[in-house]
Amino acid sequence: MMKFKLLLAGSLVAIGAxxxxxxxxxxxxxxxVELTKAPSQAGIVGKEKxxxxxxxxxxxxxxxxxTKEYDTFADMLAKDPALxxxxxxYAFSKDYNSPRGHYYALQDNINTLRTGAPVDAKTGPLPTACWTCKSPDIPRLIxxxxxxEFFTGKxxxxxxxxxxxxxxxxCHDDKTAELKVRVPHLNRGLQAAGLKTFEESTHQDKRSLVCAQCHVEYYFKKTEWKDAKGVDKTAMVVTLPWANGIGKDGNAGVEGMIKYYDEIGFADWTHSISKTPMLKAQHPGYEFWKSGIHGQKRCFMC
Ligand code: HEC
Ligand code: HEC
Structure with a gap:
């Protein structure tokens, strides 16, 4: 009888749980469902804000x-003068601060000595491409x-x-709120690497791929083109060096990217003391993540 009561109590607890x-x-x-509800069928007016x-x-x-709370940064050149x-x-020898929260991306780009003090739309030193990973205004301008045209000029x-x-x-579509890639260079890079485009990828992969719009290695590919009026122009197009895969086995390592740069004879700059052609990896966070255990197991990037 005792056994039966215990069993009954146990079952009730299990059913309740x-x-x-x-x-x-x-x-x-x-x-x-509530959270992923489309915000507005017509799209959000002023979605850049x-x-x-x-x-x-x-x-x-x-x-x-x-992201505003991550507000401190270090002057890396002062910390390590060898840099x-x-x-x-190279522009980074003028000024290089460690990164901080997304909230500051635009302000830090404007404040850095790398972007100089241009006096009009035509003075440099840097090309328009240097805005690319700072703002939702970029997809709008593209x-x-x-x-x-976006990648042409200073x-x-x-x-x-x-x-x-x-x-x-x-990162989001303003009609459906779904994850979305808003810059063309990522899908071009994925295709060149023989990988699935963002749209073809699984939902889990998309969650990390949105970060790969910016947290990747890239270079500016000099591209001659003619505008609608037939004027010759030169664009500096953000390009991911992924055509040999993102490294060994199309996955781990940076060998594929180095091979790519060697094949096209590309250097980021020529070192002013040794006169050596140099490459500086920018921020290949996505590639590092992908080659590590979390990327291989397809966990979420952050
Ligand atoms: C539109 C470009 C862009 C996208 C998309 C983007 N980031 Fe960033 N992220 C940046 C920039 C630029 C900074 C540096 C901002 C600064 O220093 O002012 C940054 C900084 C950060 C930082 C703080 C600094 C550091 O390196 O620790 C983290 C963490 C981060 N991003 C994670 C992510 C994750 C995770 C995703 C995807 C869910 C993502 N980011 C998507 C451009 C981007
Ligand atoms: C750097 C990229 C990035 C930015 C910027 C970003 N999100 Fe997201 N958001 C994501 C990712 C990745 C997910 C997780 C999606 C998933 O797992 O389905 C997500 C999830 C969501 C979701 C689904 C529910 C949830 O909380 O998981 C909503 C709604 C959302 N974001 C709204 C916003 C809003 C509003 C902003 C601006 C204030 C914003 N997001 C900024 C990448 C971003």
Whole structure:
């Protein structure tokens, strides 16, 4: 009898726990559907401003804003003066600070001595491409002006247009809220590497691929083109050096990228003391992640 009572009690507890769990799963599913609800069928007007998305997704807006809390950076050249010598003749020897939160991306790009002090849209030193990973205004400008026009000219050409730091519209579609890649160079790089495009990828892979719009190694590919009026122009197009795969086995290592640069005879700059052609990997976070255990197991990048 005792045994029967125990069994009954045990079963009741199990049934109760299962009911709670089912309820919890239903609740979570309801939340998930609610959260991924399309914000606006017509799209969000002024979608480059993350504040406009806050009207639909206040909680995600609050967590996005937390990138403001990561506000400190170090002067890496002061910390390690050897870098001044290693990068002699390269813009990074003028100024190089460690990175901080997305909230500051635009401000830090404007503040760095690398971008100089241009006096009009035509003075340098850097090309428009240096805006590419800083703002949701970039996909807008690429859509409005065309990719080649966007990549033509000096950085200051778009100074009055790029006003919002990295935000919702860099990673989300404003009609469906789904993850979206908004710059053409990533899919071109993936295709060159023989990998699936963003759209062909699984949902899990997409979660990391949105970061690969920016946290990757790249170079500016000099591209001659003619505009609609037949004027000859030169664009410096952000290009991922992935045509030999992202390294060994199309996956681990940086060998594929070095081979790519060697094949096209590319150097980031010529060292001003040794006169050696040099490469400097920029921020190949996605490639490093992909070649490590988390990338191989297809976990989420962060
Ligand atoms: C539109 C370009 C862009 C996209 C997309 C992007 N980032 Fe960033 N990220 C940056 C830039 C630029 C900085 C440096 C900002 C600064 O120093 O002012 C940065 C900084 C960071 C930092 C803080 C600095 C550091 O290196 O520790 C983290 C963490 C980070 N990003 C993670 C991610 C993750 C995860 C994703 C994808 C979910 C992502 N980022 C997508 C451009 C981007
Ligand atoms: C750097 C890329 C990036 C930026 C910027 C970004 N998101 Fe996301 N967002 C993601 C990723 C990745 C996920 C996870 C998607 C998944 O797992 O389905 C996500 C998930 C979401 C979701 C789904 C529910 C959830 O919380 O998981 C919503 C809604 C959302 N983001 C809204 C926003 C809003 C609003 C902003 C701007 C304030 C924003 N996101 C900025 C990459 C980004």
């Amino acid at each position: 299962m009911a709670l769990l089912a309820n919890n799963i239903n609740e979570k599913e309801k939340q998930r 993350s504040e406009e998305w806050a009207k639909y997704y206040p909680r995600q807006f609050d967590s996005w804003k937390k 001044n010598i290693a990068w002699a003749g 859509e409005e002006d065309g990719e080649l 950085w200051a050409k778009y100074g009055s247009q790029v006003v919002n730091s990295i935000g919702c519209a860099n």
